[in-house]
Amino acid sequence: MQGLFADIDDHASSYLARLAQAASQPSIAATGQGIAEMAAMLEAMLVGVGFQVEQVPTAGSPVVFAAIETGAEKTLLFYNHYDVQPPEPLAEWESPPFEPTIRGGKFYARGAADNKGATIARLCAIESYLRVRKRLPVNLLWAVEGEEEVGSVHLHQFIAARKDVLQRAYGCIWEAGGKNAHERCEIALGCKGILYLELGAREAARDLHSALAATVASPVWRLLWALNNLKGPDGLVRIPGFYDDVLPPTPAQRQLVADWDYPEEQSRELYGIERFLDGLTGEELKTRLVFGPTCNVDGFHAGYGGPGSKTVLPCEAMAKVDFRLVPDQQVEVIVQQLRAHLDREGFADVEIAWWEGEAPSMGDPAHPFVQEVVRSAEAVYGHSPALLPLMAGTGPVHLLCGQFGIPITTAGVGYADSRVHAPNENIRTDDFFDHMRHVVTLLDRFEAHR
Numbered sequence: 189m190q191g192l193f194a195d196i197d198d199h200a201s202s203y204l205a206r207l208a209q210a211a212s213q214p215s216i217a218a219t220g221q222g223i224a225e226m227a228a229m230l231e232a233m234l235v236g237v238g239f240q241v242e243q244v245p246t247a248g249s250p251v252v253f254a255a256i257e258t259g260a261e262k263t264l265l266f267y268n269h270y271d272v273q274p275p276e277p278l279a280e281w282e283s284p285p286f287e288p289t290i291r292g293g294k295f296y297a298r299g300a301a302d303n304k305g306a307t308i309a310r311l312c313a314i315e316s317y318l319r320v321r322k323r324l325p326v327n328l329l330w331a332v333e334g335e336e337e338v339g340s341v342h343l344h345q346f347i348a349a350r351k352d353v354l355q356r357a358y359g360c361i362w363e364a365g366g367k368n369a370h371e372r373c374e375i376a377l378g379c380k381g382i383l384y385l386e387l388g389a390r391e392a393a394r395d396l397h398s399a400l401a402a403t404v405a406s407p408v409w410r411l412l413w414a415l416n417n418l419k420g421p422d423g424l425v426r427i428p429g430f431y432d433d434v435l436p437p438t439p440a441q442r443q444l445v446a447d448w449d450y451p452e453e454q455s456r457e458l459y460g461i462e463r464f465l466d467g468l469t470g471e472e473l474k475t476r477l478v479f480g481p482t483c484n485v486d487g488f489h490a491g492y493g494g495p496g497s498k499t500v501l502p503c504e505a506m507a508k509v510d511f512r513l514v515p516d517q518q519v520e521v522i523v524q525q526l527r528a529h530l531d532r533e534g535f536a537d538v539e540i541a542w543w544e545g546e547a548p549s550m551g552d553p554a555h556p557f558v559q560e561v562v563r564s565a566e567a568v569y570g571h572s573p574a575l576l577p578l579m580a581g582t583g584p585v586h587l588l589c590g591q592f593g594i595p596i597t598t599a600g601v602g603y604a605d606s607r608v609h610a611p612n613e614n615i616r617t618d619d620f621f622d623h624m625r626h627v628v629t630l631l632d633r634f635e636a637h638r
């Protein structure tokens with residue numbers, strides 16, 4: 189490893205400069221700003237390192253798809269994204285979001301942690317590996333999408349177009365990851381799914397004087413009562429059948445959660461809460477976080493919310509609701525169950541205006557690929573990473589990997605104060621270089637096991 193690590197050290201300043209170049213380019217999926225420029229920059233960087241690169245078009249942003257074919261038996265897949273969240277509120281940034289700045293060993297910029305830091309670290313790791321070892325011990329595929337921050341809405345088009353190639357992957361290093369508040373690496377092996385939907389209620393043709401509440405139905409009450417049928421104060425989802433397909437965690441998965449040193453107190457402080465939901469703590473808290481499906485109201489809009497009073501009977505009300513799903517819950521099944529439930533409870537008039545979703549995907553900690561990633565993390569970080577069967581969030585794991593039986597592991601450059609999606613997003617430069625060391629160490633393990 190010495191030669192590889194020395195090469196990374198020798199190129200530290202140019203590798204940081206490359207990250208700064210990438211982070212200087214806005215690439216905001218929500219607005220489209222700089223997406224084409226970022227895809228072009230990334231393509232040029234990948235070609236420079238020796239990849240064959242194509243931009244696979246979709247109805248949205250192109251997927252930058254890169255490959256190095258070596259004729260090896262195994263194929264490794266990387267998944268990253270080149271888009272970022274909008275930088276607002278700008279006034280809260282200590283340095284402008286697209287003018288990368290290093291202060292106190294930390295690299296500040298929008299996208300530093302999510303996800304340009306890991307993307308560029310992997311690119312640099314491959315460059316060092318090729319310089320020192322001359323060739324890779326695996327075929328390498330790399331899908332870098334440009335719409336992750338808006339729900340990977342067109343990724344399925346890329347997958348349909350390149351399915352035959354993608355299916356060859358033995359394992360995939362997923363985009364996110366890093367260290368928790370205890371400085372312990374966390375590696376997730378899957379993610380929860382999501383069902384996101386909008387419920388709407390409507391009555392009169394227009395807003396009316398609130399005196400008419402005596403005789404005209406209120407869509408606001410209709411929607412509130414309908415929402416009451418989704419979840420009760422006991423925290424349980426009231427849709428019949430909702431829990432039917434939830435797989436109980438296996439003993440091995442339970443053990444992983446038991447071994448996870450979730451920073452409970454730090455998290456409470458970070459969120460500014462006195463206690464967790466239902467007073468959850470310890471094993472129960474961790475189990476709920478990893479294995480529990482959720483039902484959450486993201487927003488509720490109706491009527492007047494301005495200063496003073498306005499006596500109005502609103503003509504419509506709308507709520508946005510998301511469910512985090514766990515294996516083997518299925519998006520379409522839950523939508524059908526919800527519709528049937530609302531109808532049965534007398535809310536046929538409450539419409540599901542639209543919905544979208546992603547399936548959950550769970551990993552197997554015993555898979556040899558997972559073990560290779562874990563062993564190489566141990567070698568670099570000097571401790572055993574926490575393995576999480578599911579991450580609490582959602583990504584297109586099922587779409588890109590789960591449906592083909594490809595195991596994933598996260599690995600990345602983030603830490604507890606990376607401020608992902610928020611002002612002053614940052615990574616520690618040490619973590620940036622450690623991720624490179626992790627990747628080259630993993631490649632060397634593949635070399636040893638050829």
Ligand SMILES: [Zn+2]
Pocket residue numbers: 273302337608609
């Ligand atoms: Zn993100």
